[in-house]
Amino acid sequence: TQLLEQSPQFLSIQEGENLTVYCNSSSVFSSLQWYRQEPGEGPVLLVTVVTGGEVKKLKRLTFQFGDARKDSSLHITAAQPGDTGLYLCAGTIKAAGNKLTFGGGTRVLVKP
Amino acid sequence: DADVTQTPRNRITKTGKRIMLECSQTKGHDRMYWYRQDPGLGLRLIYYSFDVKDINKGEISDGYSVSRQAQAKFSLSLESAIPNQTALYFCATSDANIRDTQYFGPGTRLTVL
Numbered sequence: 744t745q746l747l748e749q750s751p752q753f754l755s756i757q758e759g760e761n762l763t764v765y766c767n768s769s770s771v772f773s774s775l776q777w778y779r780q781e782p783g784e785g786p787v788l789l790v791t792v793v794t795g796g797e798v799k800k801l802k803r804l805t806f807q808f809g810d811a812r813k814d815s816s817l818h819i820t821a822a823q824p825g826d827t828g829l830y831l832c833a834g835t836i837k838a839a840g841n842k843l844t845f846g847g848g849t850r851v852l853v854k855p
Numbered sequence: 856d857a858d859v860t861q862t863p864r865n866r867i868t869k870t871g872k873r874i875m876l877e878c879s880q881t882k883g884h885d886r887m888y889w890y891r892q893d894p895g896l897g898l899r900l901i902y903y904s905f906d907v908k909d910i911n912k913g914e915i916s917d918g919y920s921v922s923r924q925a926q927a928k929f930s931l932s933l934e935s936a937i938p939n940q941t942a943l944y945f946c947a948t949s950d951a952n953i954r955d956t957q958y959f960g961p962g963t964r965l966t967v968l
Contacts, residue, residue: 784962785959788956831898843900843955
């Protein structure tokens with residue numbers, strides 16, 4: 744069982760539709776991050792959230808950290824083909840030396 | 856030029872062979888990491904190093920070893936490769952003052968036959 748569970752594992756939508764990806768855990772995280780990974784490349788950091796209830800926006804992407812700091816969501820509004828990729832959440836726990844623990848990822852396909 | 860580079864980018868080898876994957880960074884970061892990625896499992900930490908004299912085992916270190924030759928270089932070795940080590944391998948770096956942000960290399964696709 745992974746410490747961070749992402750859902751869904753795969754999402755296929757049409758251009759212009761909205762989507763939400765979830766990241767859940769039974770552990771409390773001191774911070775949580777979202778990365779996007781494209782084929783043939785390493786993950787690239789999108790955002791870091793550290794405060795329970797925090798909401799951050801990055802253009803059409805909205806990230807939320809749960810009040811109890813155990814879960815997070817990524818919402819994309821009016822998805823575009825350029826949003827296609829693997830989305831990974833990763834969290835740090837102070838007691839574990841602040842090492843990143845990754846979720847299994849959500850593969851998003853936005854069709855034109 | 857890329858800040859974090861990995862060589863080789865692709866490697867096919869046979870069971871029992873010794874393999875070394877290399878990582879170099881120009882970001883000036885003290886902290887370096889090796890991860891492997893398997894479909895549906897995200898990235899799992901193999902080893903990490905907080906400075907040249909510091910090496911730590913990660914979640915899945917069995918079958919792997921590392922060497923931190925310099926601040927900028929961190930290599931991963933598979934002493935005797937086995938097929939279930941077939942995976943994507945990523946090197947990452949982070950700044951000690953901004954620990955949560957990691958910068959990843961482009962990855963090495965390793966296939967063990």
